[in-house]
Amino acid sequence: MTDGTxxxxxxxxxxxxxxxxxxxxxxxxxxxxAVAGKRFGDTFTTKKLAETFLAGLTKAAREGVPFDKRSGLPAPMARKLYTRNWFTHACQYVDAKWPHISPGHRRGISETLTQATLVLFEDERGKPSEAAIRKALHGWAFSKSARNGVPVEKAEPPEDLRPVIRWLASNTVELTAFEDAATTRRVLDALATRQNGKAVAASTITRRRATFHGAIAYAVELKLFNTNPLETVNWKAPKHDDKVDRRVLANPDQARSLLAAVGEIYPSLEAYFGCEYYAGMRPAEVRHLRRSNLLTLPEEGWGEMLLDGSTQQTGQAWSDNGEVRDERPLKHRADNSTRSVPICPELVALLTRHLEQFGTGPDGRLFVTRVGRFGRVPLKAYCNPVHPNTLTRVWAKARKKALTKEQFLSLLARRPYDLRHACLTLWLNAGVPATQVAEWAGHSVKVLLDVYAGCIDGQEEAAKPDSVDRLGS
Structure with a gap:
């Protein structure tokens, strides 16, 4: 038989x-x-200890207490053996997932588990501040790198975090608490809100729920649950619309104005943003770009580049080597995979001018950290890829310079990533087959159409009849 635990x-x-x-x-x-025919044994240093232990088992059997087939112990003793609190389990889940996921995914798991833990305290007495708890969890406990690969129960926290970690280890709920739907709902509700209490985006809720489901599924895998308690809770997340918002898409004239503004503000980054707009590249792919990736840069016509990786800004707590950056394969691709992307004449001109004026970093990287007025002088000691903060700052200045006040305050090209959205939309609008666009963009066709189908101009008009008469014919 099986009990509820x-x-x-x-x-x-x-x-x-x-x-x-x-x-x-x-x-x-x-x-x-023996329990159900399966033999068990335990060794003691004295006969009296062994007799006392067996006397306890005999008493439990005579009183009709069921025994656990896996451990061989009476149910009350087995329950204590199997149970663990949420803090310990969450840390073990992080360690189990760590070797198989990217630094960005690691950070996302830590953020989700931290948010969940904040509503899973069994006792509020002596509770540290929320800021201290977040720092202890997100900055140390839920980062295997920060713990130097040591399991949390054996690791030594930084001195300022020790009291917080000790409190967390003793005051989070036992996993059995999730058998109460109220506990599970409380976590799901917390994952649907920001720190300020406002609702998060539907896509964020979906991602967080998946992470939380994975953490509880890990308990099922360890046979701490028979089934995942989340599957018995009728909690509906807000509907998620993956489609790109048309309002973020810059038209060709606006995009050219924005690139020109970057050229005036920070000339060494004009080609960077040009790669996002004209080639539909992801920011991490542009930061990874080297001279060797540019297969052809003709004086006239189209060129070609072969992408072979991405440079992620991860932070030391999430990388395997302690670096703030991580060189990764192309997104959703196997190691050593590549992707061919065409270089239109406009981008050929931008890249050619960039190489002539600024050259590359020591390792051939095109877009590196630079010093000097307008970022014109590359410093060999700073051969790292350009920092995302620099890109964000330059893009904000370019929008203010190139757009009207109304446009600047709108969603139009609010993020550099919106240049990629504009590129892919233009390719689809120009009639390039979805299979080809998906290949250039590094998407599956399904994802491409799910995200960009609502942005393809002309479909509504093409679907309409030429006249009302046709409806009756």
Missing amino acids: HMDLSYDVRIYKIEEYKGKKKATYRARW
């Missing part, structure tokens, strides 16, 4: 005589028993 129980219990083993220096005594 995930144990497989039986009343078929047999107790055997104690076996004595005489060693060279001392004897040991082994208590032996």
Whole structure:
């Protein structure tokens, strides 16, 4: 039989005589028993200890207490053996996932588990501040790198975090609390809100819920639950619309004005943003770009580049090597995979001018950290890829310079990533087959159409009849 706490129980219990083993220096005594035909044993240093242990098992069996088939112990003892609190389990889940996921995914898991933990306290007495708890969880406990790869129960926290970690280890709920739907709902509601109490985006809720579901599924995998408690809770997340908002899309004239503004503000980054707009590249792919990736840059006509990776800004707490950056394969691609992307004449001109005026970093990287007025002088000591903060700052200045006040305050090209959206939309609007656009963009066709189908101009007019008469014909 199975009780409500995930144990497989039986009343078929047999107790055997104690076996004595005489060693060279001392004897040991082994208590032996069986549950549902499966034999168990435990060794003690004295016969009295073994007899006391077996007496406890005998008493439980006589009183009709069921025994757990997996551990061989009476249900109350087995329950204590299996149970663990949320803090310990969440840390072990992080460690189990860590080797198989990207630094960005690691950071996302930590953020979700931190948000969940804030509503999973069993006792509020002596509770540290929320800021201290977030720092302890997100900055140390839920980062295997920050713990130097050591399991949380054996790791030594930084001195300022030790009291917080000790409190968390003793005051989060046991996993059995999730068998109460109210606890699970409380976590799901917390994952749907920001720190300021406002609702998060639907896509964020979906991602957080998936992470939380994975953490509880890990408990099922460890046989701490028979089934995932989340699957019994009728909690509906807000509907998620993946489609790109038309309002963020810059038209060709606006995009050219924005690129020109970048050229005036920070000339060494004009080609960077040009790669996003004209080639539909992801920011991390542009930061990874090297001279060797540019297969052809003709004086006239189209060129070609071969992308082979991405440079992610991860932070030391999420990387394997302690660096703030991580060189990764192309998104959703295997290691050593590549992707061919055409270089239109406008981008050929931008890249050619960039190479002539600014050259590359020591390793051939096109867009590196620079010093000097307008970022014109590359410094060899600073050969790292351009920092995302620099890109964000330059783009904000370019929008203010190139757009009207009304446009600047709108969603139009609010983020540099919106240049990629504009590029892919233009390709689709120009009639390029979706399969080809998906290949250039590094998407699946399904994702491409799910995200960009609502932005393809002309479809509504093409679908309409030429006249009302046609409707009746």
